[in-house]
Amino acid sequence: MNTLKKSTACAVAAAAMMSGYAHAEFSGDVVRIGIINDQSGGFADLSGQGAVVAANLALEDFQKLNSSIEVEIVSADHQNKADIGAQIVRKWFEVEGVDMVADGANSAVALAIQAVAREKNKLVFYAAVGTTDITGKQCSPTSFSWLHDNYNLVAAPVRNLVGQGQDTWFFIAADYAFGRNMVSESERILTEAGGKSVGSIFHPLGNSDYSSFLLQAQTSGAKVVAFANAGEQLVSSMKQWNEFGMNTGPQKAVAELMFLTDIHSMGLETAQGLTGVTAWYWDLNDETRAFAERFFARHGAMPTAPQASVYSSVFHYLKSVAAAGTDATDAVVEKVRATPVDDFYAPGATIRADSKLVHDFYLVEVKEPSEQSKPWAYYNVAKTIKAADAYPPLAESPCPLVNKVAN
Known part of the structure; x- marks a missing residue:
């Protein structure tokens, strides 16, 4: 077992x-x-x-x-x-x-x-x-x-992009607790920021063919296509995004959860320009x-x-x-x-x-191949998201341990 x-x-x-x-x-x-x-x-x-x-x-x-x-x-x-x-x-x-x-x-x-x-x-x-x-x-x-958690990962990108006019989103997500929770958090914050979700679609955890999901995202007319998946799922999604020429189209791809190893697997030619949030990066200091x-x-x-x-x-x-x-x-x-x-x-x-654990996060963008100066140095850190801005107010927590009066 x-x-x-x-x-x-x-x-x-x-x-x-x-x-x-x-x-x-x-x-x-x-x-x-x-x-x-x-x-x-x-x-x-x-x-x-x-x-x-x-x-x-x-x-x-x-x-x-x-x-x-x-x-x-x-x-x-x-x-x-x-x-x-x-x-x-x-x-x-x-x-x-x-x-x-x-x-x-x-x-x-x-x-x-x-x-x-x-x-x-x-x-x-x-x-x-x-x-x-x-x-x-x-x-x-x-x-x-x-x-x-998913709030930390989606709050800053959603708010930043909506503020830049990228206000309609379509979600391609993994069909289990993580993906559904991430889409729910994203749509809630998107609405608060003045944006709009125009649809979402969920794929099985072990899925390898994303063509139908990408087609639905393309025809949605959304300005942003957000991927609420990770690991092999994100790698395959982005490779097919490029194969279908969507990387040169009007829609912006956002990886709501991406890891260094995902970028390593797909390569900078495929991953360049992807934005996301990470709690830590090996080349910070x-x-x-x-x-x-x-x-x-x-x-x-x-x-x-x-x-x-x-x-x-x-x-x-x-x-x-x-x-x-x-x-x-x-x-x-x-x-x-x-x-x-x-x-x-x-x-x-x-x-x-x-x-x-309350700590800083980093809004990162994947480098272009010409920007890479050493192996595994894949990110440009666009912004440090201070801990005070990375978490929802404690008073809003549904955790039974929290004394909401004390905040």
């Missing part, structure tokens, strides 16, 4: 901190972390084994700073099936002593995992999960959104480039935003475990919320009441 991979490390002793762990309590004398994502399908490049590599880099850095806490990382492929993902995570929690799960990499799977984690009172840190329900009506006190070089040496590709966020969430979790002196969920959650998040991924970030 799934492949399970395991890596183990014993944290090296740091004499100055030994006494702090003299009475530490860890179930089974080990802290276990599970990385679950798509490792064989259309989202494997953007997350997959690269997320496992990132988690192990976080563990190595934790080892250098902390006393002897034994940590084990396990991983599994959920095959983009909600039932399989839930079964794996349930077994991890009930039988294999896993304390925390990270990534997710599929909204439908994530919602299934969320139900299990809530039942078992276990921690989950989501990376490549778009549905706003995770921190909305399905929020949980032990689950955290570390990367993005010296710190992001330093992590990217370490990651590339292990994985042979530059890290995506989800992979960087897995590093950050695993490292933050382990710091919180060390601060709590236990892997007991309630004690660790308290430290997760109290411990500052300030790393190369999310400098100066905060965790708000609905369990979103």
Whole structure:
């Protein structure tokens, strides 16, 4: 049903901190972390084994700073099936002593995992999960959104383009929780901005022929064709967009969710000019480039935003475990919320009441081939979207954890 991979490390002793762990309590004398994502399908490049590599880099850095806490990382492929993902995570929690799960990499799977984690009172840190329900009506006190949700991804592009007169939109979307939620969020924000949706169409998750969807988008007369899909789906969509000559037509293509590996797969000739929002980019500054070089040496590709966020969430979790002196969920959650998040991924970030990690985002545009100066340097950063502008007001959150009076 799934492949399970395991890596183990014993944290090296740091004499100055030994006494702090003299009475530490860890179930089974080990802290276990599970990385679950798509490792064989259309989202494997953007997350997959690269997320496992990132988690192990976080563990190595934790080892250098902390006393002897034994940590084990396990991983599994959920095959983009909600039932399989839930079964794996349930077994991890009930039988294999896993304390925390990270990534997710599929909204439908994530919602299934969320139900299990809530039942078992276990921690989950989501990376490549778009549905706003995770921190909305399905929020949980032990689950955290570390990367993005669909609001973060669509709000800035919709508002910017409508402000430029690109006010009619048609959506081509993946037919599962992520795609439907993204279209819903887009249409809501589009209406608020004074634009209009002229239609949407949904394709199966494993679809490869987009000709009929593109034809409907073309005949809609929309000024913008927005793709609410990702990974292999986006790559195939954009290749066919170019094959049909739509890249030279009057309509503007917008990738509402695109990853570095998507651009790498389709090539700059195909991807040039695409705009989108990302939570992180490896070529932002010296710190992001330093992590990217370490990651590339292990994985042979530059890290995506989800992979960087897995590093950050695993490292933050382990710091919180060390601060709590236990892997007991309630004690660790308290430290997760109290411990500052300030790393190369999310400098100066905060965790708000609905369990979103609040950080900056970047509006990016894919370079033309002539602009590329080095491998994997695919984006021009058009704008930094400050954290204060990237999230809806907390008072509007449907998350039951939020005290709306306090905002």
